[in-house]
Amino acid sequence: LREKIRELELSFTQKYPPVKFLSEKDRKRILITGGAGFVGSHLTDKLMMDGHEVTVVDNFFTGRKRNVEHWIGHENFELINHDVVEPLYIEVDQIYHLASPASPPNYMYNPIKTLKTNTIGTLNMLGLAKRVGARLLLASTSEVYGDPEVHPQNEEYWGHVNPIGPRACYDEGKRVAETMCYAYMKQEGVEVRVARIFNTFGSRMHMNDGRVVSNFILQALQGEPLVVSFSPSDLVNGLVSLMNSNISSPVNLGNPEEHTILEFAQLIKSLVGNRSHIQFLPEAQDDPQRRRPDIRKAKMLLGWEPVVPLEEGLNKTIQYFSRELEHQANNQYI
Ligand code: NAD
Numbered sequence: 001l002r003e004k005i006r007e008l009e010l011s012f013t014q015k016y017p018p019v020k021f022l023s024e025k026d027r028k029r030i031l032i033t034g035g036a037g038f039v040g041s042h043l044t045d046k047l048m049m050d051g052h053e054v055t056v057v058d059n060f061f062t063g064r065k066r067n068v069e070h071w072i073g074h075e076n077f078e079l080i081n082h083d084v085v086e087p088l089y090i091e092v093d094q095i096y097h098l099a100s101p102a103s104p105p106n107y108m109y110n111p112i113k114t115l116k117t118n119t120i121g122t123l124n125m126l127g128l129a130k131r132v133g134a135r136l137l138l139a140s141t142s143e144v145y146g147d148p149e150v151h152p153q154n155e156e157y158w159g160h161v162n163p164i165g166p167r168a169c170y171d172e173g174k175r176v177a178e179t180m181c182y183a184y185m186k187q188e189g190v191e192v193r194v195a196r197i198f199n200t201f202g203s204r205m206h207m208n209d210g211r212v213v214s215n216f217i218l219q220a221l222q223g224e225p226l227v228v229s230f231s232p233s234d235l236v237n238g239l240v241s242l243m244n245s246n247i248s249s250p251v252n253l254g255n256p257e258e259h260t261i262l263e264f265a266q267l268i269k270s271l272v273g274n275r276s277h278i279q280f281l282p283e284a285q286d287d288p289q290r291r292r293p294d295i296r297k298a299k300m301l302l303g304w305e306p307v308v309p310l311e312e313g314l315n316k317t318i319q320y321f322s323r324e325l326e327h328q329a330n331n332q333y334i
């Protein structure tokens with residue numbers, strides 16, 4: 001019987017990735033909205049492995065249960081199917097507020113829902129933070145700079161956004177989400193942190209994300225023409241150090257290494273190793289022409305900078321996409 005119990009214990013401990021033991025006073029109850037998405041699921045992994053209690057709230061619009069399934073059943077983990085546009089009453093110490101579609105095809109699919117999520121959703125999470133005295137980190141975006149007239153962009157720049165263009169639901173939604181954070185900070189004393197995230201790619205990003213890296217990889221892997229940006233682990237470390245810092249003003253998190261889209265296409269083509277040719281099409285309306293984060297603030301105040309080399313990040317993403325394509329192909333015949 002003892003052997004059987006040991007076996008059961010072993011199978012239980014091996015079922016989950018290794019988790020650090022944290023004493024009660026260091027262990028936090030952390031809410032991640034949008035935790036079943038690309039960035040959120042990597043953040044979930046880090047905070048779970050650091051030994052915290054993590055609650056993921058997601059409406060599965062673009063997120064997937066599969067991204068966090070390896071934690072389901074763990075005593076420190078909870079997954080709630082919930083839309084942040086509706087109020088949420090739970091008890092937590094920190095909130096990483098990531099819930100929002102992030103790529104143009106996803107946020108343009110239903111602009112009104114994107115606006116509701118970023119405005120009412122953020123208001124609800126700030127209301128929750130106020131009620132329970134939690135600190136809230138908003139996943140904002142480089143899109144608040146719009147199509148920038150200054151290069152590179154530092155946090156002092158106010159941006160150049162078309163308020164009625166096709167990208168406005170997202171750009172203006174995030175801008176008002178930032179405004180709400182500072183209104184709750186000033187009026188209600190809520191502790192806020194604002195990360196302005198620049199394009200990130202890696203495993204668990206959507207294959208049909210519609211942004212440059214995923215498009216190129218997918219087209220190269222499928223041998224289609226290539227129609228003419230940092231790793232999630234870098235980003236997750238930046239988010240956690242910003243959350244636990246005393247910096248309440250916005251901080252850029254991104255990779256200052258700049259490449260043209262053509263360079264990206266060529267690099268991906270050579271990493272995938274096929275003969276896809278590169279094709280040029282007209283640009284989309286209001287597309288930012290050039291973007292590069294000034295990350296001096298994050299470097300100086302958080303000691304943060306991206307460390308994953310571009311090629312390594314791309315190779316990991318390519319491997320993930322190949323496995324996903326295989327998975328899809330195998331499931332077609334079931
Ligand atoms: P993602 O689409 O993979 O994740 C977003 C998650 O939010 C999904 O799981 C989705 O189902 C969930 N969600 C959407 N609307 C919701 C709602 N109303 N209620 C509950 N859950 C909801 O995108 P991502 O790339 O992981 O982005 C995460 C956050 O980071 C977003 O706020 C995004 O704006 C921001 N961001 C990402 C990038 C990037 O390059 N990935 C760049 C800048 C900013």
Ligand code: UDP
Pocket residue numbers: 086087088089090123124125126127128129130131132
């Ligand atoms: N809210 C929430 N969870 C909470 C507390 C508030 O979802 O634990 C929502 C609440 O429904 C409200 C919003 O957050 O719509 C703003 O709350 P706040 O207390 O700031 O405003 P009030 O309720 O006073 O209008």
